[in-house]
Amino acid sequence: MRITRRTLLLGAGAGAMSVLLASCTPEPNPAPSPTPTRTREPQPNGDVPVPAGSVRSSWTTDPFARGAASFTPVGALAGARAALAASVEDRLFFAGEATDEDAPGTMRGAISSGERVVDEIRERAQRGERIAVIGAGLAGATAAAGLVDAGMEVTVFEARDRVGGRVHSRSDDSWPMPVQLGAWLFAADDTDLIDRLSARDIGVVDLSGAQWLSPEGEVDPVSAEPLQTAIDAAQTAPEDVTIAEALTEAGGDPADPATAALLAFLATHAGADADLLSSWFPPALVEGDQMAARDTLVPFVEQALDGLRVGLSSPVAGLAYDDSGVSVRLGTGEASSFDRVVVTVPLGVLQQQGLEFDPPLPFANRGAITALGMGAIETIWLRFDEPFGESDAALWHTVGGDAMIRTWVNLRPATGENVLVGIVGGKAAEDFAALDDEAALEAALASLTVYA
Ligand SMILES: Cc1cc2nc3c(=O)[nH]c(=O)nc-3n(C[C@H](O)[C@H](O)[C@H](O)COP(=O)(O)OP(=O)(O)OC[C@H]3O[C@@H](n4cnc5c(N)ncnc54)[C@H](O)[C@@H]3O)c2cc1C
Structure with missing residues (x-):
């Protein structure tokens, strides 16, 4: 330090x-206290290569956090x-x-x-x-x-x-960059914060491009606009409803695979699922490219x-x-x-x-x-010896299937490093946090099969 x-x-x-x-x-x-790191050799999972290293967070059970956000x-x-x-x-x-x-x-x-x-x-x-x-x-x-x-x-x-x-940036020689177990992503309205980081020589990279992939192949990008419209409509209602209810009332279907993938992404920021979140006081919807801290x-x-x-x-x-x-x-x-x-x-x-x-x-x-509620967000960092897949999109969204982790950040386009970061929020994050290290890694690799 x-x-x-x-x-x-x-x-x-x-x-x-x-x-x-x-x-x-x-x-x-x-x-610094060691963060749980996987040591056992993981089992091959279909075409998903075995990562050379993995680190996961545990905010849900952390006595000095008791949640993420x-x-x-x-x-x-x-x-x-x-x-x-x-x-x-x-x-x-x-x-x-x-x-x-x-x-x-x-x-x-x-x-x-x-x-x-x-x-x-x-x-x-x-x-x-x-x-x-x-x-x-x-x-x-x-x-x-x-x-x-x-x-x-x-x-x-x-x-x-x-x-x-x-x-919590964790620097370790076996990783090509600091592993960010907590906050590290920035949205468009974080410019002031990014400027303050830059003034301290803390680098930020652009996470450009998104791909939405189902087990059947690539699907059209899922826009947050209908979700925003549903929230806007719910805000004029006499009583607060959940974001899931707001969507349903606006004619949407929260269980539709594409919508569910968008809601899973929302949960990675909000820490809670759409069936809990207020539509009167909704979390910010992240649209457009994000940025990520490159340095500690x-x-x-x-x-x-x-x-x-x-x-x-x-x-x-x-x-x-x-x-x-x-x-x-x-x-x-x-x-x-x-x-x-x-x-x-x-x-x-x-x-x-x-x-x-x-x-x-x-x-x-x-x-x-x-x-107020305390939400769950967990993350798992995977380091591979070889590039994982062909995609040059930084953000991956999984549509359909039964993946536990549906949002991935691919750091290769921005940094040249073969690092994938899985982010999971809400109930899925609580479930992920309850797994032991071995099962958590297996769940992460199983969630990647669609991209392999
Ligand atoms: C996995 C994850 C991903 C996130 N991603 C993003 C992101 O990309 N962008 C973003 O903007 N935000 C993100 N956040 C949210 C962001 O990290 C928090 O909003 C912010 O860091 C909270 O800062 P804080 O000072 O309010 O609380 P904290 O950082 O939690 O600080 C509170 C401090 O109090 C200490 N403490 C607790 N109990 C005691 C005690 N009894 N005695 C003494 N000290 C105590 C804790 O150890 C801690 O250091 C993320 C959070 C998590 C967990």
Whole structure:
């Protein structure tokens, strides 16, 4: 990790809090925890070649994520995200992608939530106040950097032994590029973020072209326009319906293989299936070419945290607050007092009560935590010795058949590397996450037979 000389990184253990708050002596960076990597020789699967390497994510079961991205389920009231973001007693402040109304479930939303919370605290706090930030993902890093600029004394507590949270670029010599287990794709409205990455020499490649393939052969590209029209119509209805219902009401058929492939693609962004998603507050429909990070995204987060006190492997277990301050209690039992705290842990962690609040959060905040959904997205990276197939399209969609993974990113056209990335969302992602490594790889290879 390239965090600077002045940044303090600690491992877990008793005394972490006192050392973190008292010392400015750099500590060695603990080694990153290994991500599950397949070691057993996979069995040949029809014409699908055996990959030379594979790595998969496990966000669904990750105790510090409990899912991949927040979504708005059907029936959730307008204002749920604002209620989630609402500060409590002017002492507890909330950021993180789930609190962002404009771009929830994205890197952009996470950064924007971190910026929002800085403004909120600046309005209320004096310079020099002690602020704790819980979580060193994009929201936490953005908030921490902004609060330091505003003259606050900031301490960041991060449960993992790395920063970045759901941005997780894993560099490994056996791969020709960093494996991105979390966020790494950008849509047309991410230009500002892409510019910021470029300014830090983090490269982005275009993912041009899409192919839609069924077991019978190539099919016409499936347009998102009818889906958008159905959502637009549903938005004028007196009651919220699911996106699947909106489609049906507009004369579409969510079970039609081509439509189902489009909805599977939607689930890779939304984290939830069309039979759960609100049509009043729908996820952004991704149309047109996307872009992907070519380089590790870790320096982007690290640079925001440059010079800050960051306690790694320091899961916060509880926050006790009143109108004069907040006591932060670590999993080790140690506690320390702060003037204010910024909570950026994922919605899934809040839903699973991974953080104890004393007294309990007000009803409005708790209501928002239960009203919103935490979706599932998983990814599997496959590295081949030879080019896989002939296609020069970057995005592959599987129409029909029984593939578990229906969306693939082919990195060869953009990077020259024989790397395929399977992405799966919603219920299929939960099913994929429940498989052991061997079965997951077999499901991935079986999903590729149509392209072999
Ligand atoms: C597989 C996947 C693919 C994605 N793809 C994209 C994409 O292509 N484009 C896009 O824009 N977005 C994508 N996203 C969403 C994006 O990653 C998130 O919206 C964003 O990174 C969230 O940032 P955050 O700071 O809100 O939360 P996080 O990054 O989750 O940060 C929260 C931090 O809190 C820490 N934490 C949790 N509990 C505790 C505790 N008790 N004590 C201390 N720390 C704690 C966590 O370890 C974490 O570091 C994807 C997400 C996933 C999982």
